[in-house]
Amino acid sequence: MYPPSFEYVRPETISEAVALLGQHGDEAKILSGGQSLIPMMKLRVARPSWLIDIGRVPGLAHISEDGGHLKIGALVREADLETSDLIRSKFPLIHDTAGVIADPLVRNLATVGGNLAHGDPANDHPATMLALGAKLVATGPRGAREIPIADFFVSIFTTALEQNEILTEIRIPTPPPRSGGAYFKLERKVGDFATAAVAVQLTLNPDGTCKTAGIGLTNAGPTPVKATKAEDFLRGRKLDEAAMNQAAQLAADAAQPSSDLRGPAEFKKGLVKEFTKRGLRKAMERAGGGK
Ligand SMILES: Cc1cc2nc3c(=O)[nH]c(=O)nc-3n(C[C@H](O)[C@H](O)[C@H](O)COP(=O)(O)OP(=O)(O)OC[C@H]3O[C@@H](n4cnc5c(N)ncnc54)[C@H](O)[C@@H]3O)c2cc1C
Numbered sequence: 001m002y003p004p005s006f007e008y009v010r011p012e013t014i015s016e017a018v019a020l021l022g023q024h025g026d027e028a029k030i031l032s033g034g035q036s037l038i039p040m041m042k043l044r045v046a047r048p049s050w051l052i053d054i055g056r057v058p059g060l061a062h063i064s065e066d067g068g069h070l071k072i073g074a075l076v077r078e079a080d081l082e083t084s085d086l087i088r089s090k091f092p093l094i095h096d097t098a099g100v101i102a103d104p105l106v107r108n109l110a111t112v113g114g115n116l117a118h119g120d121p122a123n124d125h126p127a128t129m130l131a132l133g134a135k136l137v138a139t140g141p142r143g144a145r146e147i148p149i150a151d152f153f154v155s156i157f158t159t160a161l162e163q164n165e166i167l168t169e170i171r172i173p174t175p176p177p178r179s180g181g182a183y184f185k186l187e188r189k190v191g192d193f194a195t196a197a198v199a200v201q202l203t204l205n206p207d208g209t210c211k212t213a214g215i216g217l218t219n220a221g222p223t224p225v226k227a228t229k230a231e232d233f234l235r236g237r238k239l240d241e242a243a244m245n246q247a248a249q250l251a252a253d254a255a256q257p258s259s260d261l262r263g264p265a266e267f268k269k270g271l272v273k274e275f276t277k278r279g280l281r282k283a284m285e286r287a288g289g290g291k
Pocket residue numbers: 029030031032033034035036037038039074100101102103106109110111112113114115116117118122123124125161165166167168191192193194
């Protein structure tokens with residue numbers, strides 16, 4: 001199916017793109033990898049009159065560590081995350097996540113910025129960024145501002161980005177020593193969105209107890225879910241089976257999935273519980289130097 005007709009512009013700079021957003025208001029949409037927007041236009045769910053293609057704007061495709069943060073430009077593709085040595089060695093949770101998004105064709109085009117800005121609770125990066133405590137940089141006519149990830153997802157397909165703002169960078173605090181993370185996802189077939197998925201990031205104290213825990217849930221409600229009760233419960237505890245079970249139950253309690261073609265709500269809550277346990281075990285292993 002063809003999308004409705006639209007005007008196409010390709011700005012050379014971020015400020016030009018921001019000005020175009022201001023000029024065309026609600027009629028305009030940013031185009032990054034097009035892997036969500038174009039299908040939605042073909043289905044006539046989205047009907048922008050103007051597409052502002054930022055795909056070739058320079059300065060938005062970096063993966064670097066600076067000032068205690070990992071900085072990921074909004075235009076970094078999933079395939080770039082999969083092949084980055086920095087991501088593989090220091091941010092296994094992000095590496096896990098990128099590798100289970102869609103299929104290689106989509107991953108060659110889809111961007112991290114688009115994955116987050118789309119505000120789809122079925123997308124995988126939101127839960128991962130919730131677990132990692134990321135901050136998102138939004139650039140608009142008055143400059144750049146940081147939005148904590150916990151404040152970013154407002155409702156289904158709606159984020160805290162203003163109409164004339166562009167997501168330009170994702171900032172993730174560099175994990176301290178004895179940190180590890182993992183992402184577990186069930187999909188009906190390779191390339192599908194998650195039936196449910198869980199992102200876990202842990203930092204351990206020298207005695208092996210939990211210093212901090214981050215837990216994010218995918219496709220477990222109308223917005224991506226941060227399982228704060230489970231996170232709080234784990235802080236300071238020995239990570240034995242009983243503690244992991246209790247945290248996993250608290251994460252499942254935080255999930256509010258709906259029953260649909262991917263399965264009944266109770267089944268999805270069960271997945272969240274199981275994946276939280278697996279995520280905690282794997283994150284703990286990695287925090288101790290395992291792969
Ligand atoms: C077959 C298929 C399978 C898929 N499976 C998965 C999956 O398993 N997991 C998953 O997470 N995703 C999946 N996706 C979705 C895909 O990963 C996301 O579409 C992609 O990450 C969005 O990024 P994009 O660059 O393509 O954004 P686009 O499609 O270009 O844009 C998406 C939305 O975000 C806005 N936007 C984009 N970039 C910015 C920005 N920098 N600032 C402000 N607004 C912006 C656009 O205006 C639009 O509203 C799948 C897609 C397809 C086609």
